[in-house]
Amino acid sequence: MQYNNLLDNKTILITGGTGSFGKCFTKYVLKNYNPKKIIIYSRDEFKQFIMQNDMKEYADKLRFFIGDVRDKERLARALNGVDYVIHAAALKQVPACEYNPNEAIKTNIHGAMNVIDACLDSGSVKKVVALSTDKAVNPVNLYGGTKLVSDKLFVAANAYSGTCDINFSVVRYGNVAGSRGSVIPFFKNIIDKGGRELPITDYRMTRFWISLTQGVELVIKALAEANGGETFISKIPSFKITDLAQAMLPGCEMPEVGIREGEKLHEIMVTVEDSLTTYEYEKHFIVYPQMVWNDKQQIIPGGKKVEEGFSYSSGNNTWWLTIPEIQELLKDVDLEA
Ligand SMILES: NC(=O)c1ccc[n+]([C@@H]2O[C@H](COP(=O)([O-])OP(=O)(O)OC[C@H]3O[C@@H](n4cnc5c(N)ncnc54)[C@H](OP(=O)(O)O)[C@@H]3O)[C@@H](O)[C@H]2O)c1
Numbered sequence: 641m642q643y644n645n646l647l648d649n650k651t652i653l654i655t656g657g658t659g660s661f662g663k664c665f666t667k668y669v670l671k672n673y674n675p676k677k678i679i680i681y682s683r684d685e686f687k688q689f690i691m692q693n694d695m696k697e698y699a700d701k702l703r704f705f706i707g708d709v710r711d712k713e714r715l716a717r718a719l720n721g722v723d724y725v726i727h728a729a730a731l732k733q734v735p736a737c738e739y740n741p742n743e744a745i746k747t748n749i750h751g752a753m754n755v756i757d758a759c760l761d762s763g764s765v766k767k768v769v770a771l772s773t774d775k776a777v778n779p780v781n782l783y784g785g786t787k788l789v790s791d792k793l794f795v796a797a798n799a800y801s802g803t804c805d806i807n808f809s810v811v812r813y814g815n816v817a818g819s820r821g822s823v824i825p826f827f828k829n830i831i832d833k834g835g836r837e838l839p840i841t842d843y844r845m846t847r848f849w850i851s852l853t854q855g856v857e858l859v860i861k862a863l864a865e866a867n868g869g870e871t872f873i874s875k876i877p878s879f880k881i882t883d884l885a886q887a888m889l890p891g892c893e894m895p896e897v898g899i900r901e902g903e904k905l906h907e908i909m910v911t912v913e914d915s916l917t918t919y920e921y922e923k924h925f926i927v928y929p930q931m932v933w934n935d936k937q938q939i940i941p942g943g944k945k946v947e948e949g950f951s952y953s954s955g956n957n958t959w960w961l962t963i964p965e966i967q968e969l970l971k972d973v974d975l976e977a
Pocket of ligand 1 (some may be wrong): 655656657662681683685687709726727728729731732739746771772773774787813814815816819826857
């Protein structure tokens with residue numbers, strides 16, 4: 641655990657707190673810190689009921705608010721006395737966002753605007769961290785497009801902080817190993833049904849490997865270190881999808897079935913254009929905003945500016961997982977129901 645006492649006696653609100661990230665973050669914080677209160681903000685009472693039951697031993701620390709990020713008044717009420725906000729609520733299924741574009745825009749963009757306004761107006765919130773995704777980088781689908789706009793809103797929100805002691809930052813990572821709709825549960829389903837071949841959309845395809853806990857730790861780093869406007873990106877290993885297939889079903893046939901609409905060959909985290917304002921640290925990168933709005937924005941010490949033209953993607957990574965390493969990591973993967 642890092643940053644001793646960082647969250648002790650703090651009140652933290654998580655939008656989308658019943659989601660995969662929210663549950664993992666909540667458990668991690670309750671295990672490692674002594675927060676005053678964690679407020680779970682989301683719409684579905686059933687998911688809240690289940691979470692409340694699963695975490696009974698922490699009942700005195702947890703509060704469950706039914707609310708929608710589209711509802712600014714409700715957000716304002718929920719933020720009363722809150723110190724830190726993690727914005728994790730989103731519509732994130734690519735096909736659902738394509739088919740329901742207005743809904744994706746209302747939740748991912750209008751919701752982001754509401755969270756920012758409510759935090760700025762709260763008078764108590766000091767730090768806000770919003771979750772981003774590799775799909776927001778050079779987006780090719782509406783989900784990525786809405787998350788790109790959301791990232792821009794959170795970075796630019798620092799320009800409106802005025803004399804308030806509040807900062808906004810972003811944490812970006814790719815598909816979490818084992819998350820719903822990702823390749824590991826897809827292959828596992830085929831294997832469980834007795835399949836002997838694992839289809840590969842393109843033999844060149846690569847991905848980053850990140851666990852939910854690593855995502856949570858990056859958010860805690862952002863809470864601890866951000867001055868405002870940073871996008872934090874972990875340095876993590878890559879793997880080839882063909883190696884994942886061989887790790888899960890050694891010796892299997894791997895028919896190449898063709899890339900799907902809206903699918904990228906590699907997960908991109910830092911673009912060549914971002915390289916102008918990107919710094920490399922021991923365990924992460926930070927993309928700083930190209931605009932400077934106030935003197936609160938500062939480069940965090942300990943980093944080195946990357947070369948112009950640098951980019952960071954799962955395809956050009958220098959750290960690769962071998963098949964035995966993938967097999968080891970697979971033992972700890974929690975598959976989402
Ligand atoms: N999972 C991944 O692999 C991954 C990778 C990179 C980035 N991310 C980002 O990480 C964040 C969290 O992802 P996740 O995997 O935890 O998602 P998730 O499991 O689908 O959870 C989404 C959460 O948001 C809530 N929510 C949805 N719409 C809402 C609204 N209008 N108002 C309030 N709450 C709402 C949901 O609860 P209700 O439906 O009950 O409201 C749920 O608690 C997202 O921003 C996502 O873009 C995820």
